[in-house]
Amino acid sequence: MLRGLSIKNFALIEQLQVSFDSGLITITGETGAGKSLLLGALGLLLGKRADLSSVKDSSQKCIIEGVFEIKHYDLTRLFEEEGLDYENETIIRREILPSGKSRAFVNDTPVTLQSLALLGAKLIDIHSQHQTLEVTTNDFQFEVLDALAETYREIESYKRGLTLLKEKEKEVNSLIANQEEFNKEYDYNAFLLKELEEAKLKAGELAELEERYEKLNNIEEIQERLSGSIAIVSSEEIGVLDQLNTIKTNLSKIESFSGALKELSDRVQSIYIELDDVHLSLQNELEKLEADPEQLEQLSKRIELLHNLQVKHTVSTVEELIEISETLRQKVSKTESLTDDINELRNEIDRIKSQLDDVAEKIHKKRNKALPKLIEELEEILKSLGMPNASFNATLEMQEKYLSNGKEVLAFLFSANKGGSYGELKKVASGGELSRIMIAIKAILSRYAQLPTIIFDEIDTGVSGEVAQKMADLMMNMSKNLQVFSITHLPQIAANGQSHYKVYKEDINNTTVTQLKLLDKEERVHEIAEMIGGKSISDSALTHAKSLLHN
Incomplete structure (x- = not known):
């Protein structure tokens, strides 16, 4: 108050x-x-x-x-x-x-x-x-x-339910709008995803493919160079290994005369061993080389595919293509799952409506019971x-x-x-x-x-x-x-x-x-008397005022 x-x-x-x-x-x-x-x-x-x-x-x-x-x-x-x-x-x-x-x-x-x-x-x-x-x-x-x-509790419950209903309806309408938008892009996204999934992308693959391609594409030159190198190393009398063996033999006969000669002998021995190992590796590499036009074509096509996908998606690495693939997968999956989400929300909305209907029915019964009482009391007061x-x-x-x-x-x-x-x-x-x-x-x-x-x-x-x-x-x-x-x-x-x-x-x-x-009491009598009879207060007005005040 x-x-x-x-x-x-x-x-x-x-x-x-x-x-x-x-x-x-x-x-x-x-x-x-x-x-x-x-x-x-x-x-x-x-x-x-x-x-x-x-x-x-x-x-x-x-x-x-x-x-x-x-x-x-x-x-x-x-x-x-x-x-x-x-x-x-x-x-x-x-x-x-x-x-x-x-x-x-x-x-x-x-x-x-x-x-x-x-x-x-x-x-x-x-x-x-x-x-x-x-x-x-x-x-x-x-x-x-x-x-x-006395419907306060029911109405509060109803209002909470109504607020929740409006939220869920807004949510489902938003999902439906999203579904319509996603559906427009779904076919295209699904096509792009399928294309990337069929490519079976692997991180680091392109560099490996390009290396293999370069090797196969230049096999003749590699064979020629390896063969020439092997000949230099291993030809009799004039080959590097044969010449190095002669040096090694000469030094081994004099290495005992000084520490420096011993050191030189050991170093030549190490070089000989290393060069012999290189010779074996050169031979192994040469033996592994085999022209394979069919594999070369496959590598060329695979590299071309990856390059085309990179150009199409405006990226420069296979790793970025893998990321795009994942993004597309999420979009396609979301579009496909939206229907389930919408149906789930609609079921929830139906449950909320059912609960609201129950509360609304309780409110209706209470109001119907109170309405005659309200009318009766109103009419009684208005009569007075x-x-x-x-x-x-x-x-x-x-x-x-x-x-x-x-x-x-x-x-x-x-x-x-x-x-x-x-x-x-x-x-x-x-x-x-x-x-x-x-x-x-x-x-x-x-x-x-x-x-x-x-x-x-x-x-x-x-x-x-x-x-x-x-x-x-x-x-x-x-x-x-x-x-x-x-x-x-x-x-x-x-x-x-x-x-x-x-x-x-x-x-x-x-x-x-x-x-x-x-x-105060006296002032009230005077005020009310003035309200009854005006500025010129009569005795009757004063009497009437006192009676109203129960004085």
């Missing part, structure tokens, strides 16, 4: 600080005295956009601060989601700087207007004649019905508010479509006159009738739901006499469960307030300012 309000430098309000209690709080004052300024200031606390023109002195900062007791509102989760420090007594402050810039704070933590609006909607519910059209909306009608039907023939005809019809709060369409029809035809509230109910219907609904809601502070802004316009007293009693009953403000011109309602404030203007230092004052 709203415990305190402080306003500085706002419109005609220079400085105002006031505290509020629980129960029914009435605010009265002449037209133009500034009651709307209080609502304007509260609107800023609730997240409405600021306007520099509403600042009294544009060279000074405008500050509006509200103190709220929120321990009964179950708002800890909202505070956590918005990153705010929760306090049972929460302070909301709004500042408008001379530059026109606006700032908002919750418990001294800066917040955005969006966060402020989310919190404000949980703290204060302002209703004026212009806002009674809310009662004609299906969302509001369902909100009232669900409060009586001077609408004896008011009646409602409401139906709930299940739909195939999944709506935001169930699968039902609510037809909430109204007739103000006996024997009259039923029609939609917004079409057949007058402004005064809508005001009474709204206050009746709020009265019912106050018994079934934890409502925020309610402010009725002249919602009683056009009401008088016994009906005014009934409306006052209704507000009084509501105030047993929540804090109720009523800005009113009716003495009956003003007299019912447990606290009574008066808004008035006065001139201070040649400047008109708006003030708000908590009236």
Whole structure:
């Protein structure tokens, strides 16, 4: 509930600080005295956009601060989601700087207007004649019905399921779109993959193939060179081996004469052994050589294939072709598996829908049970508010479509006159009738739901006499469960307030300012008498005022 309000430098309000209690709080004052300024200031606390023109002195900062007791509102989760420090007594402050810039704070933590609006909607519910059209909306009608039907848990479960359903439907639609796109490329990708797979690519293969090809392609020259080299090494008398053997023999006969000669002899011996081994290797290589035109052609074709694939895929190595092959394999596999994924998702969507249908059916049964009770209570309250023939005809019809709060369409029809035809509230109910219907609904809601502070802004316009007293009693009953403000011109309602404030203007230092004052008993009698009979207060008006106040 709203415990305190402080306003500085706002419109005609220079400085105002006031505290509020629980129960029914009435605010009265002449037209133009500034009651709307209080609502304007509260609107800023609730997240409405600021306007520099509403600042009294544009060279000074405008500050509006509200103190709220929120321990009964179950708002800890909202505070956590918005990153705010929760306090049972929460302070909301709004500042408008001379530059026109606006700032908002919750418990001294800066917040955005969006966060402020989310919190404000949980703290204060302002209703004026212009806002009674809310009662004609299906969302509001369902909100009232669900409060009586106690469907909170089912609707929360339904909404979670609906969110999941939308996610899965979005996911399957995305997969279907991907499938259509992949299908366009599937044949081409599959062809490329098949071509690469048939090539049976191996890392490092190309270098090996090219080496073998070069050897076979130049076999005659290799044979000639090897044969010539063998002849040089091994021909009798003039061959290198024979000549080296002679050197080796000569040195072996003199190696004992000195260490140097011994070393030379050993070195020649090593060279002879190595050259003999080279001779054997040359012979082996020559023996292995065999012209093979068929293999040469196969190698040529294989190398050409690999080169063509590299050019086709704009790469320079077989390893890169292997990578492309793997990528294509994944694309083709993904396309082939998409159908299975889509079918699996569709099955999951069917399961979610089945669960949603079950929850929607439970909601429907609870609502159907509560609907007659809602109509009965509404009609009973409206009779006391001077609408004896008011009646409602409401139906709930299940739909195939999944709506935001169930699968039902609510037809909430109204007739103000006996024997009259039923029609939609917004079409057949007058402004005064809508005001009474709204206050009746709020009265019912106050018994079934934890409502925020309610402010009725002249919602009683056009009401008088016994009906005014009934409306006052209704507000009084509501105030047993929540804090109720009523800005009113009716003495009956003003007299019912447990606290009574008066808004008035006065001139201070040649400047008109708006003030708000908590009236004592004597001042209340005078104020209500003035509301009854005007400025010239008669004895009968005073007597009537005292009777309303039970003085």
